[in-house]
Amino acid sequence: IAMPNTAVTVGESMTCFCLNTEAEKQVRTIESIFNSLGKSMQVKEELMQAATVICASGVAFWMRFIRATMQGAVQLGFESEEARYIAAQT
Secondary structure, three states, X not given: XXXXXXXXXXXXXXXXXXXXXXXXXXXXXXXXXXXXXXXEEEOOHHHHHHXXXXXXXXXXXXXXXXXXHHHHHHHOOOOHHHHHHHHHHO
């Protein structure tokens, strides 16, 4: 089981994966594949649901944070494009 995230599109994915005993023999190959898309970490199978929340859904939480930062910057007097640039770069 593997859970990459949307940052895969820019080569910065965080992929958590778990392996059965047969796949354990191929762990280096599997790590190599996922590390070519960003970074990876083998986790226990019971942590895969949590990994999904953190790695995959986490991007959505950060986007909401950036959006809130942009809105705050506009309220403080920045133009919307300036606010977007500052928030995204931060």
